[in-house]
Amino acid sequence: MLLPGVFEIFMNNRRIVFSRVVFMVFYSFDDVLRVLQVFQETPCEVSDELRGWRWREPPLLNPYRARINASDLSFGCDTGRLAYLRHVKRVKERGGEELAFGLAVHRAIVSATTVAKGILYHEKPVNGGLFYEKMKRMGEELRKGEGFSRFPEVFDCLWDSAALAYSSALDRVLSISRYLSWDGVVYRVVPWTCEFPVDGRPFGLNRAIRVDALIPPSVIVEFKTRRPSRVYEVVLAGYALCFEAMFRVPVNHALLLYLSFEESGRFRVYENFVPVDDSLRVEFVERRDLFLRAVADGFDPGLPRECDRYCPYLKTCRGE
Numbered sequence: 001m002l003l004p005g006v007f008e009i010f011m012n013n014r015r016i017v018f019s020r021v022v023f024m025v026f027y028s029f030d031d032v033l034r035v036l037q038v039f040q041e042t043p044c045e046v047s048d049e050l051r052g053w054r055w056r057e058p059p060l061l062n063p064y065r066a067r068i069n070a071s072d073l074s075f076g077c078d079t080g081r082l083a084y085l086r087h088v089k090r091v092k093e094r095g096g097e098e099l100a101f102g103l104a105v106h107r108a109i110v111s112a113t114t115v116a117k118g119i120l121y122h123e124k125p126v127n128g129g130l131f132y133e134k135m136k137r138m139g140e141e142l143r144k145g146e147g148f149s150r151f152p153e154v155f156d157c158l159w160d161s162a163a164l165a166y167s168s169a170l171d172r173v174l175s176i177s178r179y180l181s182w183d184g185v186v187y188r189v190v191p192w193t194c195e196f197p198v199d200g201r202p203f204g205l206n207r208a209i210r211v212d213a214l215i216p217p218s219v220i221v222e223f224k225t226r227r228p229s230r231v232y233e234v235v236l237a238g239y240a241l242c243f244e245a246m247f248r249v250p251v252n253h254a255l256l257l258y259l260s261f262e263e264s265g266r267f268r269v270y271e272n273f274v275p276v277d278d279s280l281r282v283e284f285v286e287r288r289d290l291f292l293r294a295v296a297d298g299f300d301p302g303l304p305r306e307c308d309r310y311c312p313y314l315k316t317c318r319g320e
C-alpha cells in the first residue's frame with residue numbers, strides 16, 4: 001500500500017511513483033524519513049554485474065579513453081552530436097532563457113542551504129525566530145549581488161521557503177533535548193549536502209560530477225525546472241553508478257524534484273521516486289557509449305529526428 005499523498009502510474013510497463021508537495025523543496029528530517037519509507041516500499045531488484053563497483057567489467061566497462069560531462073547526457077540528443085560539438089569542435093553554446101532560469105533556481109537552493117548551515121554553525125541561534133531573522137537579512141544582502149538579480153521573485157520565494165522550513169525545523173530539534181551538539185543539530189535541521197562531488201571517471205564522466213543534493217546515507221537528489229523527461233532518470237542512474245563505484249554501497253532508488261513556478265515566483269514541487277533498476281542502468285551505459293564514441297572517434301554523428309527544445313546548440317544545428 002502506498003503512503004498518503006503518493007501515487008503511481010505505469011508507462012511502457014514501467015512503474016513510476018510520484019507525490020505532490022506544495023512549497024516544500026527544503027527537506028526536513030521528517031521528509032527524509034518519509035522518502036526512505038517510500039523507497040523501502042518500492043522494491044527494486046538490481047543484478048550484481050550492473051552495480052557501480054563492477055565498473056571494470058562488461059557490460060559497465062567504458063571502452064573509450066575520452067571523457068564527457070554528466071550534463072551532456074541531460075539533453076535529449078539521441079545521436080550524441082551534442083558531445084561532438086562541445087568536446088571535439090568546441091562550439092560556443094547559446095543557452096536559452098529556460099537554461100538560465102534553471103541555473104538561477106539551482107544557485108538559489110544551493111546558497112540557501114549553505115547560508116542556513118553557516119548561520120547555524122556560527123551564530124548558534126537559540127530559537128527559530130532568531131534564525132529566521134538572520135536568514136532573511138542574509139537573503140536581502142545576497143539578492144543585491146549579480147548572481148541573483150535576474151529572477152528576483154524566484155529567489156525571494158525560494159529563500160522564504162528555506163527560512164521558514166529551517167526555522168521551524170530548528171525549533172523542533174531544539175525541543176528534543178538541551179544537550180545536543182551543534183553538529184548534530186545542524187544535520188537534523190538541514191539534512192542534505194548540496195553539490196555533493198562524486199568521481200565520474202570510472203564511467204567516462206568528469207572527475208568531480210556534482211550531485212544536486214545528497215541525503216545521508218545514499219539518497220541522490222536532482223532538481224529540475226524543465227518538463228519531466230526519461231533522460232533525467234537515465235542521468236540519475238549514471239550518478240547512482242558513480243556513487244556505487246566510489247562508496248561501494250548500493251543505490252536502489254533516487255529522487256527527482258521537479259519545481260514548477262508561477263509568474264509570481266511561487267512554486268510547487270513534484271517528487272519523482274526513481275527505482276535505479278537494471279533497465280535504467282543499461283540505458284545509461286548505452287547513452288554514455290553513444291556520446292563517448294562521438295568524442296573518441298571525432299566524427300559527426302549527425303542530427304537526430306527530433307532535437308531537445310532546450311538544447312544550447314539549436315541555433316548551430318537547426319538554425320533556430
Ligand code: SF4
Nearest residue numbers: 077082307311313317
Ligand atoms: S540541436 Fe539537436 S543535434 Fe544539435 S546538439 Fe542539440 S539535440 Fe543534438
